[in-house]
Every structure is written in structure tokens, then in C-alpha cells.
Amino acid sequence: MNFTNAIQEGTLKILSKNKKNLVFGLEVTNIGSKIYEKYPSQVFETPVSELASTGLCVGLATRGFKPTIVYGRVEFALLAFDQILTQAGRWEYMFGGNYPCPVTFRIQIGRQWGNGPQHTANYHSIFMQSYGLDIYIPSTPQEAYFHIINSNKQNRPAVILEHRYLTQIKENFKTNRKIKIRQHTLYKSVKNKKKYLIITYGDGLIDSLKTKKYLKDKNIYIDIMNFSYFPFKNRIEKKAIKIAQKYKEVIFFDSAPFEFGILSGVSSMLKINNKNKQNFYYLSPNNSPSPSAPSLAKNYYKNTKDLINLVSKIETDKKLINRKLSFEEVMLWPQDDIGKLIKHK
Amino acid sequence: MHRSKKINKKLLLKAFEKIITIRIIEEKIAKKSRENKIWSFLHLSIGQEASAVGVAAATNNSDLFFGNHRSHAHYLAKNGNLEKMMMEIFGDERGCCKGFGGSMHMLDKSVNFMGSIPILGSAISIASGMAMGEKLKKNKNIVVVFVGDGAAEEGSFYETINMAGLYKLPLLVILEDNKYAVESSHEKRKVKNYNFSKLFKDGMQTIYKRVDGQNFVKVLKTTELLKSSIIKENKVGILHCDCIRFSKHSGATISIQDQESKYRYKNEHIQIKKKDPIDILFKYIVQNNYFKKEDLEKIKKKNIFQTSKKFEFIFNKIPIRKI
Numbered sequence: 001m002n003f004t005n006a007i008q009e010g011t012l013k014i015l016s017k018n019k020k021n022l023v024f025g026l027e028v029t030n031i032g033s034k035i036y037e038k039y040p041s042q043v044f045e046t047p048v049s050e051l052a053s054t055g056l057c058v059g060l061a062t063r064g065f066k067p068t069i070v071y072g073r074v075e076f077a078l079l080a081f082d083q084i085l086t087q088a089g090r091w092e093y094m095f096g097g098n099y100p101c102p103v104t105f106r107i108q109i110g111r112q113w114g115n116g117p118q119h120t121a122n123y124h125s126i127f128m129q130s131y132g133l134d135i136y137i138p139s140t141p142q143e144a145y146f147h148i149i150n151s152n153k154q155n156r157p158a159v160i161l162e163h164r165y166l167t168q169i170k171e172n173f174k175t176n177r178k179i180k181i182r183q184h185t186l187y188k189s190v191k192n193k194k195k196y197l198i199i200t201y202g203d204g205l206i207d208s209l210k211t212k213k214y215l216k217d218k219n220i221y222i223d224i225m226n227f228s229y230f231p232f233k234n235r236i237e238k239k240a241i242k243i244a245q246k247y248k249e250v251i252f253f254d255s256a257p258f259e260f261g262i263l264s265g266v267s268s269m270l271k272i273n274n275k276n277k278q279n280f281y282y283l284s285p286n287n288s289p290s291p292s293a294p295s296l297a298k299n300y301y302k303n304t305k306d307l308i309n310l311v312s313k314i315e316t317d318k319k320l321i322n323r324k325l326s327f328e329e330v331m332l333w334p335q336d337d338i339g340k341l342i343k344h345k
Numbered sequence: 346m347h348r349s350k351k352i353n354k355k356l357l358l359k360a361f362e363k364i365i366t367i368r369i370i371e372e373k374i375a376k377k378s379r380e381n382k383i384w385s386f387l388h389l390s391i392g393q394e395a396s397a398v399g400v401a402a403a404t405n406n407s408d409l410f411f412g413n414h415r416s417h418a419h420y421l422a423k424n425g426n427l428e429k430m431m432m433e434i435f436g437d438e439r440g441c442c443k444g445f446g447g448s449m450h451m452l453d454k455s456v457n458f459m460g461s462i463p464i465l466g467s468a469i470s471i472a473s474g475m476a477m478g479e480k481l482k483k484n485k486n487i488v489v490v491f492v493g494d495g496a497a498e499e500g501s502f503y504e505t506i507n508m509a510g511l512y513k514l515p516l517l518v519i520l521e522d523n524k525y526a527v528e529s530s531h532e533k534r535k536v537k538n539y540n541f542s543k544l545f546k547d548g549m550q551t552i553y554k555r556v557d558g559q560n561f562v563k564v565l566k567t568t569e570l571l572k573s574s575i576i577k578e579n580k581v582g583i584l585h586c587d588c589i590r591f592s593k594h595s596g597a598t599i600s601i602q603d604q605e606s607k608y609r610y611k612n613e614h615i616q617i618k619k620k621d622p623i624d625i626l627f628k629y630i631v632q633n634n635y636f637k638k639e640d641l642e643k644i645k646k647k648n649i650f651q652t653s654k655k656f657e658f659i660f661n662k663i664p665i666r667k668i
Contacts, residue, residue: 046508047504049508051466052504052505052508053470054470055469056473056474058471059472059476059477060475060478063474067474082466082467082501083470086464087464087467087471094462095442095452096443096444096445096452097445099460
């Protein structure tokens with residue numbers, strides 16, 4: 001199933017479990033909407049009023065319901081930030097506890113070809129810095145499915161940041177098993193030399209996995225640490241930092257501008273109390289919005305080619321790939337089977 | 346008809362005592378604040394007690410209330426716990442929000458006062474969600490939300506009125522219009538001839554009523570009418586109360602200097618003297634022969650004495666940190 005189907009299946013699952021699980025959003029009741037066809041009394045079309053409809057969900061959450069509200073772009077969710085950050089995130093705290101507000105905000109975020117400066121922003125770090133919200137950033141269809149299930153099980157507000165770029169990636173997985181939610185996943189090479197580590201999250205995983213696969217054929221072994229769950233009390237677990245501190249060459253691969261972003265935080269945590277000498281490399285877009293025209297946008301995001309060339313330059317002082325990537329390779333949605341990439345040994 | 350129905354004597358007396366209680370408590374809180382004994386922001390309801398008490402008297406205990414930054418009166422009118430309110434305001438961890446909220450966050454779920462928040466425009470949409478919860482649970486309750494005329498200028502306010510109408514939610518909006526957003530008057534903030542009635546009644550299909558918010562009886566009767574219409578017609582209700590804020594926007598100042606200051610309307614200080622909700626209700630009770638003037642004076646004095654004593658009793662339980 002692809003990323004979009006996984007989100008739909010996860011949503012169907014939670015709607016089937018409890019009538020107090022509700023879904024709100026624009027176009028959620030359109031013809032062909034499976035969730036609306038199956039659970040019409042639990043799915044609500046909202047006016048184009050992000051602030052009010054988010055407030056409505058906050059109010060419902062305080063009264064024993066578990067609403068999920070969907071935003072087509074993070075820029076639309078910005079209109080509702082008072083309710084997301086100031087109300088939902090601080091609700092239980094400001095009222096002295098014992099007053100949960102378990103609302104889930106599903107927010108589509110990040111790159112998508114041709115969408116330009118106001119539809120592709122990466123505001124992950126705003127959520128990371130805000131109090132009280134569990135943050136989920138799925139990188140695979142499996143993670144997308146289980147993040148929806150898990151966020152619904154918690155009695156806290158949650159933000160699921162869904163990278164639009166990943167909508168068509170595929171993965172086969174079993175939905176009927178219990179899964180322990182992990183804050184990060186370490187994708188190891190067979191010959192683990194603890195030399196290269198790519199640290200990434202969200203849509204950075206797919207390029208990292210392709211890089212790992214490509215370089216393995218050249219006898220260069222890379223491990224990947226992918227973050228996907230940032231609980232509100234302990235955004236980055238110490239265990240992950242300790243593991244990452246063991247690698248000599250650490251590459252931070254981000255589809256959002258690096259400065260003051262999620263990986264910037266991880267990078268600074270790595271440097272604290274670190275006795276090992278590590279070299280850090282950063283691959284991310286410049287701190288500017290993403291342009292719309294393909295000729296401008298193709299150089300904006302970093303990709304597999306940039307990752308491979310960075311590693312090979314460290315290793316051999318030579319670039320491995322000199323060819324220009326096609327528009328499709330750089331800009332369009334990847335349709336890879338991420339499951340196969342993960343299983344690749 | 347509701348309007349001609351004689352008001353129950355007990356209800357009137359209870360409301361009279363409640364308005365006095367709220368006034369005395371807030372005056373005493375203000376005094377302590379001026380003595381630097383409060384570790385919290387302060388927005389007093391002094392002068393605006395009648396709308397809170399009138400709405401509370403017209404609604405059921407099971408109806409939910411949600412408030413804003415100026416909600417001491419709403420909380421006490423709904424029978425919120427006084428001791429916990431005072432502890433919250435005076436920065437004690439035994440307060441209604443365990444000291445995390447402060448004076449702008451009132452909460453007493455045991456009496457269905459579901460909270461108050463100081464971000465303008467936020468309260469109404471949260472209250473609409475609570476109203477949707479009541480509807481989905483098939484309860485017969487309404488949700489009452491108090492907003493000021495400043496909050497009624499937020500986009501969220503208009504978004505919510507439309508959305509709550511669309512979903513047919515049992516929501517009653519009490520628009521306490523004291524004419525000022527902090528110290529900015531209507532003229533500075535609204536287009537000339539801004540028409541609430543046409544906007545809400547004709548434009549947004551709500552049941553809209555406007556009353557003298559200083560007058561308990563008018564608020565009571567109009568709220569009763571609105572509540573039954575909200576339930577019968579499945580529409581959002583708006584009660585627009587014209588109120589007078591006796592105090593400054595924030596802090597503990599209740600002074601003639603403020604009431605005569607330039608940001609206020611001309612002669613507002615005279616209106617403040619004429620339109621005290623306590624005096625208006627006092628006159629109504631006497632003129633309609635519920636109590637003799639002398640007896641009501643005695644009741645008033647007794648209430649002031651008892652409330653003052655209660656205040657001091659609670660205050661003495663709170664370890665005050667000198668600021």
C-alpha cells in the first residue's frame with residue numbers, strides 16, 4: 001500500500017474502534033471518500049475556517065471525544081496556530097492537569113513540485129519548540145499507519161506532519177500486529193563499521209536508503225538514523241544521541257533548511273559531552289522558500305546524488321556521480337517500494 | 346408569556362446577593378492587589394456583574410459555561426468554588442488550576458464552569474466544540490460562552506458563528522459590550538453605523554437580542570427566551586449586553602480619574618453612578634414589592650458583612666508572598 005492509502009487505512013481503523021473518534025476537514029466528505037462512505041456520522045466537512053474548526057476540535061477533545069483535523073498544507077494550519085499551540089498544547093498544563101485535550105492535527109508539509117513559496121514550507125521546528133504536543137513525522141507507509149493508530153491511543157494532543165513528497169511511496173506491511181512505537185529507527189549496513197551515519201527524518205529517509213544501497217555496491221557502508229516520533233516530554237531520546245556519538249562521519253540530511261531546524265537541534269545535542277572526535281556534514285536547502293519553476297527548484301532540495309557524492313568525496317575525494325539528474329528524478333513524487341529498500345542487505 | 350411572568354422572589358433575592366458577593370469579593374481582591382499581594386494579572390468584572398448573574402439564573406446547572414480573561418463574575422455566578430478561585434488569584438497551588446493558570450484561568454468542572462482563557466476569539470470556537478459534544482451525546486444542554494466586544498472583532502468569532510450555525514449547535518454567545526478593547530473605543534475600531542443586528546440576524550441567521558447588560562431582570566428574561574429558541578429552532582443565540590466597565594481594563598484601578606479619563610465616552614462617570622447593577626436590581630425589587638426598602642438594605646448589609654468575613658477567612662489561609 002502507498003503512503004496515502006496507509007493514512008486512509010489507519011483512519012478507517014480508528015473510526016471503526018470508537019464512535020467518539022471523529023474526522024474534520026475540507027473535502028473529507030467528497031464523493032469517493034472511503035472514510036465518509038463507511039462512517040458518515042463521524043466525518044465532518046468544515047468551512048474554510050481553519051481557526052474556528054480547529055477550536056471546535058479542541059472543545060470536542062476536552063469533552064471526551066478524539067477528533068482529528070486535516071490540513072492540506074502547513075500554511076493553512078498556520079491560520080489555526082492559536083488553537084494548536086496556545087490552546088491544545090497548553091490546555092492540560094494551564095488548567096493544572098486532569099483535563100486532557102486529545103486532538104490530532106494531521107498536517108501536510110514540505111516539498112511538492114510546482115507548489116512554490118507558499119505551499120511548501122517546512123515549519124517542523126515551530127511544533128518541536130511548542131509545549132504539550134506529541135510530534136509524529138512518518139517516513140514510510142507503515143509508520144504513517146501506526147502513527148495514526150498510536151496518536152489516537154494517547155490522551156494528549158498530537159501533530160502528525162505528513163510529507164507530501166512521500167504520498168506515492170509503497171510498502172507492504174501487516175496492519176493487524178502490535179507494534180512498539182519507536183522514536184528513531186537505525187537502518188544498519190551488514191558490515192557495520194560505525195564510520196558513516198546519515199541522520200534524517202521525514203522525506204529524507206528515502207534518499208538516504210537509496211544512497212545506502214548504491215554505496216554498498218561500492219563497498220562503502222552507511223548506517224541511517226531516522227527520527228519519526230518526538231514525544232512532548234523527551235523530543236530526542238538520549239539513547240539515540242549515544243549511538244550517534246559513536247560514528248566518525250555524521251551527515252545531517254534535511255529537506256528543510258538546516259539552521260534552527262530539527263537536525264540542528266540533534267547536531268547540537270551530539271556536541272554536548274562528546275569525547276569522540278566527529279566530523280559533521282550538512283546537506284539541506286538554503287534558508288529561503290522553495291521556488292516554483294523547475295529550473296530554479298531542481299537545485300533547491302538535496303537528493304540521492306548529493307548524498308552519494310558527499311560520501312564519496314569524504315572517502316575518495318572524488319564525486320561518483322557526474323551526470324545531471326532528470327526532472328522526474330529531482331522533482332516528482334518518488335514511487336519506490338521503500339520496503340524493498342529497507343530490506344536490502 | 347415569559348416577559349409578563351412574575352419572577353420568583355427567591356431567585357431575585359439570590360441574584361441580588363450574588364451580585365453583591367461578586368462585587369465585594371472583587372473590590373477586596375483589588376485592594377489586596379493595590380497592596381502588592383497578588384502574583385497574577387487582574388481583570389475585574391466590577392460593573393458587569395448583572396450579565397453574568399442574569400445568564401446564570403436563566404440557565405440550568407447542567408448547561409456549560411466558558412469564559413474569557415474577565416471571568417471572575419462568570420465563575421462565581423455559576424457557583425464556582427470561591428476558595429479555589431481566590432487561591433488561584435493569590436498564587437496558591439491549591440487554586441482552581443493548582444496555581445498554573447492565574448486569574449485569567451478559572452475552572453470548576455463540578456459546576457460545569459469549563460474554563461476561561463485570555464486569548465480573544467479563542468473561547469467561542471472552543472465553546473462551539475463543547476456544544477457539538479453536547480449535541481453528539483444527545484444531551485439537552487446548551488453551552489454559554491462569554492466574549493467581549495473586542496473578541497467579537499476577531500476572525501474566529503465570525504468563523505465560529507457561521508460554523509456553529511452550519512452544524513446547528515446549541516451555543517449561546519453572551520457579547521458583553523463594554524465599548525472598549527483595553528482603552529480603544531468602538532469609534533476607533535468599527536466602521537461607522539456598524540450594525541450588529543443586521544449582521545447576526547439577517548446575515549448569519551442567528552437569534553440575536555440586545556439588552557441593557559446592567560439590568561439583571563432584562564438579562565434574565567431575554568436569556569430565558571433565547572435558550573428556548575436555541576433549542577426549538579436549532580440556531581445559535583447571541584445576547585448582546587450593553588455593559589459598563591467600572592474599572593480599568595487590567596489591574597486594580599477603580600477610580601474616578603479613570604472613569605473621567607479621555608479614552609472614555611463623555612459623561613461616562615455619571616452613567617457609572619446611574620447604572621450600577623446593584624442599585625438597578627435594588628430598585629426593581631422594592632418597586633415591585635418583593636421586599637421593603639429597609640428590609641432589603643438590611644439584607645444588603647448582612648451580605649456585605651458575611652462576604653467580607655468569608656473573604657478574610659480564606660485570605661488568611663493563603664501564604665502571601667510580598668512582591
